[in-house]
Amino acid sequence: MAPLSPYGSADFDSRQFRTAMGQFCTGVTIITTLDGDEAPVGFACQSFTALSLDPPLVLFCPMKSSRTWPVIAERGAFCVNVLANRQQSVSAKFGAPGQDKFAGVDWDASPLGLPVIRHCLTWVECTVENIFDGGDHHIVVGRAQTLGEVLQDKPLLFYRGGYLSTEHPRVTPAQEALSDFLTWNGGDEWL
Ligand SMILES: Cc1cc2nc3c(=O)[nH]c(=O)nc-3n(C[C@H](O)[C@H](O)[C@H](O)COP(=O)(O)OP(=O)(O)OC[C@H]3O[C@@H](n4cnc5c(N)ncnc54)[C@H](O)[C@@H]3O)c2cc1C
C-alpha cells in the first residue's frame, strides 16, 4: 500500500487545514437578524446545512468572536439568505468586519420581521432551537418557520477560498446519477 501524503499526518498547521477544508465546495448564505434597535445585522456563512426533515431543522456555525451571533441569540431567530452567483459583492461585504454591512443593501422583512436580502435564491426563517459547543465556533440548530420563494438563478459557490463560476446551467439529478453509477458496467469510463 502506498504511504499517505504529508497532508495525511496529524502534524498540520491551520493553513494546511484550511486548504484541505477548502476542497469541499459549498454555497454561501447570509445569516441575518434584527438588533435591539430593529436595525438589520448579518454575516456571510458557508457552514450552513439542512439537518432534519421531521422536524424541519437547519444548522450553521458562527465563530465565537462573531458580533452578529449574540444579536441572533438575543432575538432567538434568524433568516438564512442563500446567495445567487451574481451576489459575490454581497458575500464579500458580509464576510468582512464592518460597522454597517447592510449599507446599500436592499432587503424586505420576513413574517417575523427579519431581513430578507433581495435577489437571493431563497430564504428560510428560523427560530433558535439548540446551541452546542464546536471548538472556536458555536453549532446553532434552528427550526424552519417560513420558507421563501425560489428564484430560478445560479448559486454562488465557495471553493478553495474563492468564488467558483457556475456558468454551466446543467443540473444532473443525484438519484439518477447514483443509480446509473451503481449499475454501471463500463469499467473506468465513468470517471
Ligand atoms: C464565503 C464566506 C463564508 C464564511 N463562512 C463563515 C462561517 O461559516 N462561520 C463564520 O463564523 N464565519 C464565516 N465567514 C466569516 C464571517 O462572515 C466574517 O468573519 C464576518 O465578518 C463575521 O461577521 P460578524 O458580524 O459576526 O462579526 P464582525 O463584527 O464582522 O467581527 C468579526 C471579527 O472581526 C473583529 N472585528 C470587528 N470589527 C473590527 C475592526 N474594525 N477591526 C478589527 N477587527 C474587527 C471582531 O472582533 C471579530 O473577531 C465566512 C466568510 C466568507 C467570505
Ligand SMILES: NC(=O)c1ccc[n+]([C@@H]2O[C@H](COP(=O)([O-])OP(=O)(O)OC[C@H]3O[C@@H](n4cnc5c(N)ncnc54)[C@H](O)[C@@H]3O)[C@@H](O)[C@H]2O)c1
Ligand atoms: N467557518 C468559518 O468560520 C469560515 C468559513 C469560511 C471562511 N471564513 C473566513 O472568511 C475569510 C475568507 O476566507 P479565505 O478566503 O481566507 O478562505 P480560506 O482558505 O481560509 O478557507 C478555506 C476553507 O477553510 C475553512 N475555514 C476558513 N476559515 C475558517 C475558520 N475560521 N473556521 C473554520 N473553518 C474555516 C472553510 O472550510 C473554508 O472553506 C477568512 O477570514 C476565513 O477565516 C470562515
